[in-house]
Amino acid sequence: MNANTTLAPITGIRLGTAAAGIKYPDRNDLVVIELPVGTACTAVFTRNAFCAAPVQLARQNLELRPPRYLLINSGNANAGTGKQGMEDAVACCEGLAELGDCTANQILPFSTGVIGERLPTARLIDALPQAMNNLTEYGWNAAAQAIMTTDTVPKLVSRQFTLEGHPITVTGMAKGSGMIRPDMATMLAYVATDAAITKTLLQECLQQAVEPSFNAITVDGDTSTNDACVLMATGMSGVSPITDGKSAAYQKLVATVTEVCMELARAIVRDGEGATKLVEVLVEGAKNKAEAKSVAYTIAHSPLVKTALFASDPNWGRILAAVGRAEVENLDIELIQIWLGDVCIVRNGGRAEDYTEEAGQAVMDQSELTIRVALDRGEVETRVLTCDLSYDYVRINAEYRT
């Protein structure tokens, strides 16, 4: 559970879980989320060309009708499964539609787990009644547990703000630990609010919220085939619908949804496979977003930087080498400053004169730290959250299928 332990349910949104035995014995691996009629729902999905069958189907269904149910399983990604994978995803939606008294295209399916194995649809469909029977507004915690794969903790966040004197709640959950370098959305994240808002504005709100949160984290640079982030607005708070993108109400909602997404994204990196450190890479003074991101991700993906972080070794030469090989045209190394926390490590093309190993070590010993690169070429900045590369990352991913 996250630092924010008071989890507020969203009136009308009920979650049910079940153990379908998809991959893991003796634990829940299936989640049904029921949305009240009239809920606005929007989502962003992975940009991986090999996106999974459930991603394709969810994207399709979302365009047809407002969804009534979300159906999520862990243990199997139903990705790289071709036509069979799509048939299986459809079959699961049809199974739930029967129980939920709706049509199959009112269901959004999501899968996470091993890629390339066929989804055991019979077992999944058999477990649906169990999940439907325990639907409850208080099911967020159980659901966050059921969607975990290599995650070690469930990830849940609630935030509230006030509109017209009424409290508005935003609650979300996410999973993800490896194959994390989201491109549009994270592995799986579900955020709900009781605010009332048009679908167009809800979509815009989600786009704004994922950019500095899920789209700015990386564990291993591997963009998943199944990333999805869903934002649902029930409108059941009783407050007037938000219809104006310039209104204070809309700005408040965007700020709160963004905060929830940032917290969830942070929780994913903190729980990155084998991670022992949470590292913020901040690049400032770039000419444009592309070069800022290039420098930030080159550092965040460098196995040499990541293993030095694991060792708490202020081996700043590896950060310097990463900056030097990033794709930036005519980089003037004389202008660059690199900081570890509040300690300047590089200035004038080499080690800062006032740098001491002790000062660098003191920052490296922290479990959360910032690497800041000032390029002094322009005004653009970007932030990326990442973690270190440890023995456990190798162990987890060398043993994952066994």
Add this chain to the structure above:
Amino acid sequence: MNANTTLAPITGIRLGTAAAGIKYPDRNDLVVIELPVGTACTAVFTRNAFCAAPVQLARQNLELRPPRYLLINSGNANAGTGKQGMEDAVACCEGLAELGDCTANQILPFSTGVIGERLPTARLIDALPQAMNNLTEYGWNAAAQAIMTTDTVPKLVSRQFTLEGHPITVTGMAKGSGMIRPDMATMLAYVATDAAITKTLLQECLQQAVEPSFNAITVDGDTSTNDACVLMATGMSGVSPITDGKSAAYQKLVATVTEVCMELARAIVRDGEGATKLVEVLVEGAKNKAEAKSVAYTIAHSPLVKTALFASDPNWGRILAAVGRAEVENLDIELIQIWLGDVCIVRNGGRAEDYTEEAGQAVMDQSELTIRVALDRGEVETRVLTCDLSYDYVRINAEYRT
């Protein structure tokens, strides 16, 4: 020592080694290579913006005069050391110039090791007489040992071909194990021949040779600050100088130098930090070189693919996910085939119908294997050599400075 154990010296090229105590106690860490007067010499260097002081100085000196000596140290990269680093590199060249009876700008300096620490010039200069005293044409093996850092084996290759009835020899050595994703050249490689050739053609020959060899290998994606590859031609074979880039003699030389570079590059990846597997990634049917390389390097750098290789796990879904996230516009996944050795794993957007886990496992159990991706979009192909990601990679790089 490499598979090719008969190492042929190059007449006139003498190598001397010494223990300067730069970082490692009780081993040689200094190499002097003496070139006979009249030797043509060319080199390619790293494109890392933070290139080391010796790289800058070697590049500069190479343009001024034909070099008489190469001076190489391991244990300290003299990179990220600013103006002080350049002064130190110059001081070392001046020290050798005195002993070698030449000018300081006739010396090319090279350093490899830890980034960001000051080069201990006094110790290095003190050890120069020792290296000069044991200069010998048979010094290749000792030199290849002295330039090692995290390497576990020295890397040496000799090849011969015939011109005008005379044998022409090409002999080379290289070092490199981590921070390997050369961009123009590898960590350090020195290749010599007794062929006679103009400097312009020698430069062209080196460019052609490094493209499919050193520029097509990656251990960890980290392009070093100190990469350099030097090609020397003494002309002492007594065969007519090569002056025509279209001549059969030139083609023979290019083929042989390329072969030597390919062998050395292969030896570097085989000795990659912690590597247990040598993996060739072959991408074919691309529209252009850029997309072919994007797919190949996305696979070769994926920590998830690399840990699966370490586990000998035919977890082909990770390869598929890597292809899907590579930067290729409008990738049609229906056309793609992915092969593990001679086993087709992906076809028609999902797992190949005839794939069996046993067949995949049999390929994965090999210590050398090929991952082949057929994009079916065009005629361009590219090859990249890489290795797996093991516990030992993390251990070596977490412990490197201690």
